[in-house]
Amino acid sequence: MYRGVSMKKLLFFVLALSLHSMALAAEGFSTLEERMTGKEFQDAGLGKLTDAELESLNGWLRRHSVATLENATARSSGSNPVSGSAGTKDMRGFPDQPKGSKEEDTIYSSIVGTFDGWNAKGTLFKLANGMIWQQVENDSFSMPAVKDPDVIVERGFMNRWHLSVVGHKSKVKVKRIQ
Numbered sequence: 001m002y003r004g005v006s007m008k009k010l011l012f013f014v015l016a017l018s019l020h021s022m023a024l025a026a027e028g029f030s031t032l033e034e035r036m037t038g039k040e041f042q043d044a045g046l047g048k049l050t051d052a053e054l055e056s057l058n059g060w061l062r063r064h065s066v067a068t069l070e071n072a073t074a075r076s077s078g079s080n081p082v083s084g085s086a087g088t089k090d091m092r093g094f095p096d097q098p099k100g101s102k103e104e105d106t107i108y109s110s111i112v113g114t115f116d117g118w119n120a121k122g123t124l125f126k127l128a129n130g131m132i133w134q135q136v137e138n139d140s141f142s143m144p145a146v147k148d149p150d151v152i153v154e155r156g157f158m159n160r161w162h163l164s165v166v167g168h169k170s171k172v173k174v175k176r177i178q
Contacts, residue, residue, distance in 0.1 A: 031058045052167035059108065059150055059166045093131065093153070093161055093176030105155035107131070110148045115165070117142040118172050125163055125174065127151065132178035133163055141170040 032046060032054070041047060046054065092107060109127040118125075119142070123135040133153060143165065150166040153174065162171040 032061070056150055056167040059152075062108070090129075090131070092155075093133065107153040108150070109153070110150045111165075112148065114145050114147050115143075115149050116145040123172075124177075125151070127153075130178075131176060133161070133174040134177050135172050136175050137173045139172055141168070141172065143168060 033041060036044070036046075046057075049057065092104065107127075107129070109129040109131065112126045112128055117140065118135050119140040121135055121138045125133045125135070127133070128148070131153075151163055152166060153161055153163045156162050161174050161176065163174045164171040
């Protein structure tokens with residue numbers, strides 16, 4: 001009986017440790033608020049940012065902390081920046097692509113050039129990662145013009161993709177054309 005109780009405790013401990021490790025690995029990114037002390041955060045002037053601006057900055061840091069390493073590897077090997085780590089072209093968004101994990105179904109990039117919204121079916125979105133997406137619905141969204149805004153493209157229900165500008169709630173249905 002004593003041995004059964006010990007074994008149960010050991011299994012519980014191993015399970016709890018595994019779940020904790022998986023949670024830490026899934027996070028993998030600490031926001032500025034988590035990394036800095038309150039004083040450092042205020043001294044850097046970050047307390048003046050709106051929630052949307054802070055979210056955008058954290059998004060940029062998240063993308064570029066990983067992308068910097070990937071881009072350096074791609075440049076040194078001479079591979080296409082749209083390529084994955086295995087040297088294959090990133091085909092996400094094209095028809096008949098199998099659904100992947102949540103991470104694989106989310107693309108972080110930025111729109112190249114000045115952007116102030118979308119207003120008509122057919123609007124093109126040229127991304128810094130080389131992808132080009134096209135608006136497929138009649139919808140509009142306006143915002144003050146900004147240079148190279150960060151965007152998120154996510155796969156949704158029925159294999160449909162949506163683009164949104166980081167820090168804004170509006171989304172537009174898009175299809176990948178390049």
